[in-house]
Structure formats: structure tokens, C-alpha cells
Amino acid sequence: MSSQSPVIVITGTPGTGKSTHAQLLVNESPIPLRHINVGDWVKEKGLYEEYDEEWQSYTVDEDKLLDELEPIVAEGGVILDWHTCEIFPERWPDLVVVLRCEHSQLWDRLEKRSYPLKKIQENNEAEIMQVVLEEARSSYPEEIVVELKSESTDDLEANVTRIVDWIKSWRKGRGLES
Numbered sequence: 001m002s003s004q005s006p007v008i009v010i011t012g013t014p015g016t017g018k019s020t021h022a023q024l025l026v027n028e029s030p031i032p033l034r035h036i037n038v039g040d041w042v043k044e045k046g047l048y049e050e051y052d053e054e055w056q057s058y059t060v061d062e063d064k065l066l067d068e069l070e071p072i073v074a075e076g077g078v079i080l081d082w083h084t085c086e087i088f089p090e091r092w093p094d095l096v097v098v099l100r101c102e103h104s105q106l107w108d109r110l111e112k113r114s115y116p117l118k119k120i121q122e123n124n125e126a127e128i129m130q131v132v133l134e135e136a137r138s139s140y141p142e143e144i145v146v147e148l149k150s151e152s153t154d155d156l157e158a159n160v161t162r163i164v165d166w167i168k169s170w171r172k173g174r175g176l177e178s
């Protein structure tokens with residue numbers, strides 16, 4: 001969307017490091033950014049249709065969610081952190097970051113969250129099949145979709161530096177100071 005500050009989607013299979021990246025990005029960004037963890041937002045605001053006990057997950061009310069997010073996104077300067085991205089309108093993001101993680105490491109991260117086994121398996125398979133990446137590529141122009149590895153602290157720092165550089169050039173391209 002066109003505003004003074006970009007809209008950045010950080011997506012990826014659960015456990016790939018979205019929230020960790022978003023938090024560091026908020027700290028290192030040259031401009032104020034608001035981090036919205038969409039999963040938490042859905043729970044806090046009751047933007048779901050039901051809770052599925054078996055999968056321990058919420059069925060999101062997508063219309064309500066989009067209505068809530070629209071004015072925030074219109075202001076710009078926001079990071080949308082969610083494990084899926086295809087429901088966001090194509091016009092929303094200026095950058096879509098898809099985090100990736102080697103599957104056995106991802107398994108360990110999800111096990112630490114005490115997810116039910118089948119939820120770990122499902123997410124692991126989705127990562128192997130690069131479901132989120134394909135979804136991002138089919139929903140947004142290819143030049144705004146960036147796939148980044150998130151397996152180490154070095155990856156995390158390099159990724160955030162890269163996004164900060166992207167923000168600076170995005171602003172420069174619009175004649176804005178960083």
C-alpha cells in the first residue's frame with residue numbers, strides 16, 4: 001500500500017522464526033514499526049469461528065480479521081506476522097518475507113512448544129513441501145517475495161539487516177528520509 005512506511009508480511013511455517021524476526025526488526029528499524037502477531041490478535045479480539053480441540057487451533061473468521069486489519073495496514077509501518085499470507089489482499093504488502101527452516105530443526109522447535117504430534121507432523125510436512133512459499137509466490141508479485149533461511153542467530157541477524165536495508169531503500173525511492 002502506498003504510505004510513508006511500508007507494510008511487511010513475515011510468514012512461514014509455525015516455528016520458522018517469524019515473531020523472533022519481527023521483534024528484532026522493530027528494534028532495529030530506522031522507522032517505527034508495529035508488530036502484529038496475527039494469531040495472537042485473532043485470539044485476543046475473538047476473530048475466530050471456533051476452536052478445534054484436536055488440532056489445538058482456531059478457525060479464523062477471515063472477513064472480520066481483514067476488516068480489523070484494513071485501517072492499520074492503510075496507515076503503513078506495520079509487520080504482519082502470520083503462518084499464512086494468501087488471505088491478505090495483493091495490494092497490502094510492500095514486502096513478503098518467507099522464512100524457511102530445515103525440517104529436523106523445525107521439528108525440535110515445535111516439540112518444545114508441546115504441540116500434539118500430528119500438529120508437529122503436519123507443520124513439518126508443510127515446511128518440506130514449501131507450502132507457505134508457494135502460497136506467497138502465487139499470491140504476490142514475485143519481486144516482492146523473498147525467501148530467507150532462519151536456522152541460526154547469524155541467519156536472524158543477517159535477515160534483519162537485509163530487511164532494514166530494504167526499508168531504507170524503499171523510503172529513499174519515495175524521496176523520504178530514513
Ligand SMILES: Nc1ncnc2c1ncn2[C@@H]1O[C@H](COP(=O)(O)OP(=O)(O)O)[C@@H](O)[C@H]1O
Nearest residue numbers: 014015016017018019020109150151152153156
Ligand atoms: N534463526 C533462528 N536461529 C535460532 N533459533 C531460532 C531462529 N528463529 C527462530 N528460532 C527459535 O525458534 C523458536 C520459534 O521461533 P518463533 O519466532 O516463535 O517462530 P514463529 O513465530 O515462526 O512461530 C524460538 O524458540 C526461537 O528462538
